Amino acid sequence: MNRLPLLFFGIFITFASAWAGLVAYPYLNLGRMLPITDEASGDILPPPISGLADAGQRVYAANGCVYCHSQQVRPAYLSTDIAKGLGGRRTVARDYIRSKPAFLGTMRTGPDLTNVGLRYAADWQHRHLYEPGVVTKGSIMPSFRYLYRMQKIQGQPSANAVQGLQGPHAPPPGFEVVPTQQAVELVAYLLSLKRDYPLPEAPQEEVP
Amino acid sequence: MTSLAKSLNPKNDPNAGTERFERAEIDASARIPVLVFFGSAIFWLLIGSLLALIAAFKMNIPGLLDSEAWLTFGRVRPAHLNTVIYGWSSAAGIGVGLWLMARLCRVPMMHTSLLIVAGVFWNLGVLVGTLGILAGDSRSIEWLEFPGYATPILFIAYAFIGIWGVIMFRYRKPGHVYVSQWYLLAAFLWFPWLYGTVNMLLIWQPIQGSAQGAVNWWYAHNVLGLWFTPIGLASAYYMIPKVIGRPVHSYYLSILGFWSLALFYSWNGMHHLIGGPFPAWMISASVVASIMMFIPVITVAINHHMTMRGNFEALKWSPTLRFTVFGAMTYTLVSFQGSLMAIPSLNTLTHFTHYTIGHSHLGLYGFFTMMMFGAMYYIVPRLVGWEWPSASLIRWHFWLAAIGITLMVAALTIGGIIQGFALYDPAVSFTNSTLFASPFLWVRGVSGILLTVAHVVFAVNFVMMLARAGGPRDEPTLFAPHAPDKEVAAV
Numbered sequence: 241m242n243r244l245p246l247l248f249f250g251i252f253i254t255f256a257s258a259w260a261g262l263v264a265y266p267y268l269n270l271g272r273m274l275p276i277t278d279e280a281s282g283d284i285l286p287p288p289i290s291g292l293a294d295a296g297q298r299v300y301a302a303n304g305c306v307y308c309h310s311q312q313v314r315p316a317y318l319s320t321d322i323a324k325g326l327g328g329r330r331t332v333a334r335d336y337i338r339s340k341p342a343f344l345g346t347m348r349t350g351p352d353l354t355n356v357g358l359r360y361a362a363d364w365q366h367r368h369l370y371e372p373g374v375v376t377k378g379s380i381m382p383s384f385r386y387l388y389r390m391q392k393i394q395g396q397p398s399a400n401a402v403q404g405l406q407g408p409h410a411p412p413p414g415f416e417v418v419p420t421q422q423a424v425e426l427v428a429y430l431l432s433l434k435r436d437y438p439l440p441e442a443p444q445e446e447v448p
Numbered sequence: 449m450t451s452l453a454k455s456l457n458p459k460n461d462p463n464a465g466t467e468r469f470e471r472a473e474i475d476a477s478a479r480i481p482v483l484v485f486f487g488s489a490i491f492w493l494l495i496g497s498l499l500a501l502i503a504a505f506k507m508n509i510p511g512l513l514d515s516e517a518w519l520t521f522g523r524v525r526p527a528h529l530n531t532v533i534y535g536w537s538s539a540a541g542i543g544v545g546l547w548l549m550a551r552l553c554r555v556p557m558m559h560t561s562l563l564i565v566a567g568v569f570w571n572l573g574v575l576v577g578t579l580g581i582l583a584g585d586s587r588s589i590e591w592l593e594f595p596g597y598a599t600p601i602l603f604i605a606y607a608f609i610g611i612w613g614v615i616m617f618r619y620r621k622p623g624h625v626y627v628s629q630w631y632l633l634a635a636f637l638w639f640p641w642l643y644g645t646v647n648m649l650l651i652w653q654p655i656q657g658s659a660q661g662a663v664n665w666w667y668a669h670n671v672l673g674l675w676f677t678p679i680g681l682a683s684a685y686y687m688i689p690k691v692i693g694r695p696v697h698s699y700y701l702s703i704l705g706f707w708s709l710a711l712f713y714s715w716n717g718m719h720h721l722i723g724g725p726f727p728a729w730m731i732s733a734s735v736v737a738s739i740m741m742f743i744p745v746i747t748v749a750i751n752h753h754m755t756m757r758g759n760f761e762a763l764k765w766s767p768t769l770r771f772t773v774f775g776a777m778t779y780t781l782v783s784f785q786g787s788l789m790a791i792p793s794l795n796t797l798t799h800f801t802h803y804t805i806g807h808s809h810l811g812l813y814g815f816f817t818m819m820m821f822g823a824m825y826y827i828v829p830r831l832v833g834w835e836w837p838s839a840s841l842i843r844w845h846f847w848l849a850a851i852g853i854t855l856m857v858a859a860l861t862i863g864g865i866i867q868g869f870a871l872y873d874p875a876v877s878f879t880n881s882t883l884f885a886s887p888f889l890w891v892r893g894v895s896g897i898l899l900t901v902a903h904v905v906f907a908v909n910f911v912m913m914l915a916r917a918g919g920p921r922d923e924p925t926l927f928a929p930h931a932p933d934k935e936v937a938a939v
Contacts, residue, residue, distance in 0.1 A: 244625070247625075247630060247633070250707060250710065251633070251634045251637055251638070251710065252637075254707070254710035254711045254714055255638055255641060255674070255710070255714050257711075257714070257715075258666070258670075258714035258715045258717075259641070259645070259666075259714075261715065261730070261733060262662055262663070262666040262715065262717055262718060262730065262733075262734075263645060263649070263662070263663050263666055265730070266655075266658075266659035266662040266663060266726075266730070267649060267655055267659055267663070269659075270656075270657060270658055270659035270662065270726070271655040271656045271657065271659035272656065273656065273657060300588070301586060301587060301588035302523075302584040302585065302586055302588075303517070303520055303522045303523065303584070304520070304521065304522020304523055304525060304526055304586060304588055305522060305588075306522075306588045306590075307521070307522055307525050307526070307588075308521075308522075310800055312723070312724050312725060314722075314723030314724070314796070315723060318722070318723045318792060318796055319723055319796045319872075320872050320873070320874055321723075323874045324871075324874050330723075330725075331724075331725045332725045333657060333658040333659075333725045333726065334657075335658075335725060336657035336658040336661075336725060337656055337657040338657075339657055339658075339660075340654065341587065341588065341589055341650070341654060341660045341664075342657050342658045342660045342661050343588065344658065344661045344721065344724055344725070345800075346590065346720060346799075346800065346804065347800055347801075347804075347805075348800035348801070348871055348881075349507070349802075349882065351878050372510070373510055373511070376879070377879070378879040378882065378883055379510070379879070379882075380507055380508075380510045380882055380886075381510060382506060382510050382511075382514045382520055382521050382522075383510070383511070383514045384520070385514070385515065386515065386516060386517040386520070387517075
């Protein structure tokens, strides 16, 4: 092949077509979605998240939670995600407009977290992050002890101390385990993961 | 001396006189810059292997090294990915690509000191990025975890490298433009477009929400398809005819393979997000493009096979050919697998499982990395002016790598399918899906040890070569002394 303008043009145009479809289009469309107001309740959907939860996304990213946990529910015609209880409906683009970044994930070495905020409360999350293998038998999740601090109890025990630790790293008598700011942010983020609000483009699905 | 030995021996290039002088001049000009890329690539290959082993065994022993933040799985895994993608694969590919470009354009590399500086900066970018990930600045965007203070270093370093590749093409000697040159030129032009786009849209000024997912996988798949794959194929198109001493089977198949790859591969990315929060047409377009990949893959496979036909015996002797043909055959296999994985009904089973990890290693290791090993076995003697010191180390390297990657892909494929069925069946608990996959992950860990040993063996041979160990040879280092009465090219 010695017709160089053709070679350059082809190299350009093949790439540009996919660039337009898979980069420019999502940038101009999916990238500019706005929240909607629910007419019945007057709620803003998806609901705004707290500053603490927003900061928790940084901790989630820094520690690579996404490599084992997805955050997407596939539609019922394509998967058993809904039958498995990952959520009541598929997730759609509007669900992620507050995500920085959108932790869609490609692995389910751990469970999907799209709706983890509906399943567990803060004290469970702290205990689980500290000693996952003790809280969930058979779990291969690593411990995130490094997001916690073990300290001597000075007078009254701290109000935010993690309760109910039983594993080999549980605090000895006279000591307590308290979350660092990062752990507090991370748990706030996990609790904010609730995609149970109604969106017109994603109706609740019947499980076949 | 037989024709195979001749074809591999830098001192005995078949065309005597000016052409031989010209090649020697090109190789001399490429010596330092290409060795900078190769040497650093091998260094990062070792670091990447170590990180991979830590991440792999953490899946079996969750308590392993879990007290320090920088050693947690979610940091070691992206550190592994990025060191092998940018530190090893890209740097090896750049070295091979630049050398091939110089040889095929028949021009020496000019102003190589700038290229050397670019190579140093590329490695600085990889180092800063990797430390950034381990320190907790990962972006957690797959294939793009390097923090925003590392990516500009890589981008600027690349700009010099890419410009050098294109400039060589601009000043090429008149004559036919060979198929490897199309692939290399395209790769040198596509990569900055890819990397620049994602830097703008995901790292410096992140766009909103799920649009990031689309751009992320458009990038991640195209790094493989439009950066590594063209370099790998360029190398195969060069090495196979060179070693066996006959031309590529069909010019027209080469054209069809190149253009169909450019058209279809670029649309593949969304098949990583089937069922995800995107308009159906985006997913469908990628699924269709993934199936259409059968065209470039079958075309290239036929072309390479027909070129090789009648010369398979040379695999017994030539390290370059053995690694390259292993890579070329794996390319066919992994591409077929990838097309099938994009079919939604199969994807629903393999998506989110270790099967995908097996597939990506088959591509990046079984195909690309083996291809780079093959090319290095050919190129480095020409740069150093010294033959590989030990044939048995090359043999160990090949078999450890070949058995290691086969074992790894087999374990992850079978384990992934079992895990996939467990994740699919509403009656099976989540914990069981991890439990079922566990024995296969042990096998994967063992295969990782084999690959790591293979890399150490390769690194030792490389360093010994730079140190000019083993005494001078007047023939290339082959797997076996090959019988002088067998004229390979005549078979």
